[in-house]
Amino acid sequence: MRSSGQVSWRLEDHPKLPKGKTVAVVVLDGWGENKPDEFNCIHVAQTPTMDSLKQGAPEKWRLIRAHGTAVGLPTEDDMGNSEVGHNALGAGRIYAQGAKLVDLALASGKIYEGEGFKYISESFEKGTLHLIGLLSDGGVHSRLDQLQLLLKGASDHGAKRIRVHVLTDGRDVLDGSSIGFVETLENDLAKLREKGVDAQIASGGGRMYVTMDRYENDWNVVKRGWDAQVLGEAPHKFTNAVEAVKKLRENANDQYLPPFVIVDENKKAVGPIVDGDAVVTFNFRADRMVMLAKALEYEDFDKFDRVRFPKIRYAGMLQYDGELKLPSCYLVSPPEIERTSGEYLVHNGIRTFACSETVKFGHVTFFWNGNRSGYFKPEMEEYVEIPSDIGITFNVQPKMKALEIGEKARDAILSGKFDQVRVNIPNSDMVGHTGDIQATVVACKAADEAVKMILDAIEQVGGIYVVTADHGNAEDMVKRSKSGQPLYDKNGNLQILTSHTCQPVPIAIGGPGVAPGVRFRKDVPDGGLANVAATVMNLHGLVAPNDYEPTLIEVVDN
Numbered sequence: 001m002r003s004s005g006q007v008s009w010r011l012e013d014h015p016k017l018p019k020g021k022t023v024a025v026v027v028l029d030g031w032g033e034n035k036p037d038e039f040n041c042i043h044v045a046q047t048p049t050m051d052s053l054k055q056g057a058p059e060k061w062r063l064i065r066a067h068g069t070a071v072g073l074p075t076e077d078d079m080g081n082s083e084v085g086h087n088a089l090g091a092g093r094i095y096a097q098g099a100k101l102v103d104l105a106l107a108s109g110k111i112y113e114g115e116g117f118k119y120i121s122e123s124f125e126k127g128t129l130h131l132i133g134l135l136s137d138g139g140v141h142s143r144l145d146q147l148q149l150l151l152k153g154a155s156d157h158g159a160k161r162i163r164v165h166v167l168t169d170g171r172d173v174l175d176g177s178s179i180g181f182v183e184t185l186e187n188d189l190a191k192l193r194e195k196g197v198d199a200q201i202a203s204g205g206g207r208m209y210v211t212m213d214r215y216e217n218d219w220n221v222v223k224r225g226w227d228a229q230v231l232g233e234a235p236h237k238f239t240n241a242v243e244a245v246k247k248l249r250e251n252a253n254d255q256y257l258p259p260f261v262i263v264d265e266n267k268k269a270v271g272p273i274v275d276g277d278a279v280v281t282f283n284f285r286a287d288r289m290v291m292l293a294k295a296l297e298y299e300d301f302d303k304f305d306r307v308r309f310p311k312i313r314y315a316g317m318l319q320y321d322g323e324l325k326l327p328s329c330y331l332v333s334p335p336e337i338e339r340t341s342g343e344y345l346v347h348n349g350i351r352t353f354a355c356s357e358t359v360k361f362g363h364v365t366f367f368w369n370g371n372r373s374g375y376f377k378p379e380m381e382e383y384v385e386i387p388s389d390i391g392i393t394f395n396v397q398p399k400m401k402a403l404e405i406g407e408k409a410r411d412a413i414l415s416g417k418f419d420q421v422r423v424n425i426p427n428s429d430m431v432g433h434t435g436d437i438q439a440t441v442v443a444c445k446a447a448d449e450a451v452k453m454i455l456d457a458i459e460q461v462g463g464i465y466v467v468t469a470d471h472g473n474a475e476d477m478v479k480r481s482k483s484g485q486p487l488y489d490k491n492g493n494l495q496i497l498t499s500h501t502c503q504p505v506p507i508a509i510g511g512p513g514v515a516p517g518v519r520f521r522k523d524v525p526d527g528g529l530a531n532v533a534a535t536v537m538n539l540h541g542l543v544a545p546n547d548y549e550p551t552l553i554e555v556v557d558n
């Protein structure tokens, strides 16, 4: 159920907390808590603002869970990520997320009974089934085991010709691990061929350079993928995908491999997408699939020259955008995230401002609002996107747009036009993903400075701040043994961790507007990101709906 007429939007007034305070909600992306050592960039960096907030523990600073089941992921080994993190922060409840829903649909076989699979399977007789997605076991956007099950299931259900278009990872998993994933996939495809299915890898490329852009930051990324996947054209041609990845890794890491196509002995691409084919994008996560989904689905499209627009049957693993209903066909229904805190708050008179730079803009809008694009009440909301730099890896520009985000938030706070000012500060995450430790230290410092600007503005207007994060990243930049020791590869090189972590994240509240007696409760020790929404509602002077996860704060009489 999306925002329907029957919902009662009115929230009770909080018995002890006043309305009318400006509340800044700051999400530091990829900012977890960890033991201090040289691979903890947050520890190494000068972060006086965040350090001072920590002094408020335990009443005004604490840790909350940001990974695994606390954010609706299948297991406690699943690291957090922005989608599930911001969904939990915004929705105030824990939803079984895409990863888990796909697991269930595959395990029960229901995936093959749904409308989406029926729709694509009508192409199996005469056409090719193309599977496009991220090839790793990272579990953030996709999972290899799900692809393996889908390959087997599709062939059991009649797919005779299958082409896989792989995007190499190195961001949710170790750089260099792509070779192993491609080998595993090749083995599976060989087994299918033994069963008489014509199954092959058709194209590939690194996720950050090919296909998986987000929030329309750089359509060239999607175009490079389109050319390889649909047109069968790429600057690099190989007859074997393992060789392709090995060779291209000489000049790029997994995340940034250039596009390649697999060709036959006549140098002809083995798997362009043509009329009559079926296509499945097998990522469950939305943000980095929306742009490709638009290119595959929209008749009217002007973002780049598609050259050909094949008549295909296309389904996403999930529906990626509930508001745009994109794609219109999908194999597994997405979590129905409804009645998010953002929607409640605008219905209760909270004028809302949200801002980040492009690479995280959808996090504090689209993800925050339950994978829904657009405003709830345009007259009550303003969402500002600061254009991100394009065509660079963020270690070369580790300050990113932190300052600009801080300025926009400051101006929004000082304007008096908003009750909630919400931002995502991307640095520790985006630079952390590059694996560049020195640059990540600079990134953390820049993020801390942006927080200071926002807290200073809150001080001026007598407001309240809530500073938290969506998951860990920069607080640990090295792969570790079970006992926590940094791991080295066989050449003696440190194994750099480009991915998120399973660490908890801090949350701090404060500012002159916080009523006396407000403090963190002690009776929600396992609190996680989903508890933040009720907390923020309280700070706006409102009581959260009953089915929200409990608030983290209480008011004690002094």
Ligand SMILES: O=C(O)[C@@H](CO)OP(=O)(O)O
Binding pocket: 029, 030, 080, 081, 082, 083, 140, 141, 171, 172, 288, 429
């Ligand atoms: O870049 C991304 O897509 C993910 C990592 O795969 O990071 P985040 O969840 O922080 O957006």
Ligand SMILES: [Mn+2]
Binding pocket: 029, 030, 081, 082, 083, 085, 429, 470, 471
């Ligand atoms: Mn994030």
Ligand SMILES: [Mn+2]
Binding pocket: 030, 082, 429, 430, 433, 473, 500
């Ligand atoms: Mn990230």
